[in-house]
Amino acid sequence: MSAVVVTRADRDAFVARVHARAVRRVARSVGQASLVIGAAFWAIFLVTTVGVPLVVHQAGGVMGGGVMTGAEYAAPWFALSLGMIALASLVVPHLAAGGTRRSLVVGALAAALVAGVAYGVAYALMLLVERGLFGALGWEWQQLGSGLDAGGAWLVVTGVGEAISVVVYMLVGMAAQAAYRTFGVWRGTALLLPGLALLLLVDHATRNGAFADALGGLGLGGDHAPAGLGLLQAVVVLALAVAWMWWQVRLLRLRPTR
Numbered sequence: 335m336s337a338v339v340v341t342r343a344d345r346d347a348f349v350a351r352v353h354a355r356a357v358r359r360v361a362r363s364v365g366q367a368s369l370v371i372g373a374a375f376w377a378i379f380l381v382t383t384v385g386v387p388l389v390v391h392q393a394g395g396v397m398g399g400g401v402m403t404g405a406e407y408a409a410p411w412f413a414l415s416l417g418m419i420a421l422a423s424l425v426v427p428h429l430a431a432g433g434t435r436r437s438l439v440v441g442a443l444a445a446a447l448v449a450g451v452a453y454g455v456a457y458a459l460m461l462l463v464e465r466g467l468f469g470a471l472g473w474e475w476q477q478l479g480s481g482l483d484a485g486g487a488w489l490v491v492t493g494v495g496e497a498i499s500v501v502v503y504m505l506v507g508m509a510a511q512a513a514y515r516t517f518g519v520w521r522g523t524a525l526l527l528p529g530l531a532l533l534l535l536v537d538h539a540t541r542n543g544a545f546a547d548a549l550g551g552l553g554l555g556g557d558h559a560p561a562g563l564g565l566l567q568a569v570v571v572l573a574l575a576v577a578w579m580w581w582q583v584r585l586l587r588l589r590p591t592r
Contacts, residue, residue, distance in 0.1 A: 356433045360441025361448075364420045368413070368449035368504075375412055376456045379405045383464050391471050399476060400464040402457075406542050409453050409496065410503035410533075417446070417507025425515070426588065439580050446504040454497025458489050481541050482561040491561045495540035498568040502536040505575040512582040525582070532575050539567035 379402070386401050421442065428438055461477065468475035482491050506529040514522035537543035541559055 353434065353437050356428070356437035357441040357444065360424065360428065360433070360438055361444040363424055364442055364445035365448045367420060368416050368445060369452055371416065372412075372449060372453060372456075375409070376405075376453075376460070379408075379460060380463070383460055384467060387464075387467055387471060387473075396473055397468070398474075400468065402461055402464050402477075405457060405460060406496065407544055409457060410499045410543060413446075413449060413453065413500045414503040414507035414533075416449075417442075417504035418511040420445075421508040421511040422515075425512070425586065429588065435583050435586060439583050442508055442579070442583075443505070443576060446501045446508075449504060450497040450499075450501035453500045454493040454495075457496045458493030461489065461492065482559055482564040487561070491565065492542075494565060495542055495568060498565070498572055499536050499540055499543060502532060502568075502572055502575045505572075505579040506530075506532055509575075509579040509582040512579075512586045516582070516585050516587045528578060532571055532578060536568055536571040536575075539564050539571055 382401050382404075387397055390397050425438065429435075465475045477488070477492070481488070482495060510522070510526055510529055513525040516522070517525065533543075539559075541564060
């Protein structure tokens with residue numbers, strides 16, 4: 335009976351296939367949940383975006399700005415909570431099934447990017463719906479908040495900025511969940527500070543979100559910035575968020591239940 339010889343190339347190919355399969359499963363699990371739950375989130379904002387102006391118009395009033403500013407603030411925080419929930423629900427079965435931290439990070443990052451693009455597109459389309467409705471009602475529409483100076487490309491720049499913000503917030507949520515699992519309540523809470531710094535930085539770069547408004551109110555950030563510079567800064571913050579999430583997942587240790 336001849337022995338089966340397994341070469342290093344065979345082992346590497348097998349490991350690569352297993353890794354790719356694990357990445358796909360993580361990306362599918364997190365991505366599908368983000369898109370399905372996100373669809374409900376944006377459906378609520380669609381009803382609100384259309385319904386509130388119609389009610390105000392029926393009552394004889396006029397709105398100076400729409401309700402999509404609420405989506406600008408809410409969508410990234412919604413993504414952050416999804417990131418925390420996704421990692422909390424997935425990490426134990428993933429590692430117990432033999433998955434690696436690397437495949438968990440790569441799959442989660444792929445899902446976050448898909449969610450970010452979807453949310454950014456939804457946000458831009460909803461702005462178009464709101465502007466069209468205001469025009470049909472004879473109202474003047476203006477995008478509330480500061481934003482980036484983009485000229486005629488404002489819609490694309492706004493959608494891209496929102497997409498990057500969503501990805502950063504989602505990754506920071508995953509990093510926070512990993513930190514709590516590894517270090518417990520007190521040290522995990524302390525490790526929220528670097529994550530909050532990343533949120534502040536991406537809001538400042540895109541000139542969108544609650545932190546951007548807070549900085550503007552304190553006189554620490556201008557209302558507008560060149561679109562190219564702002565988006566470049568946002569991409570740098572995104573890279574830092576990826577590194578922060580990878581670092582926390584790399585350190586991840588599952589504690590026994592008490």
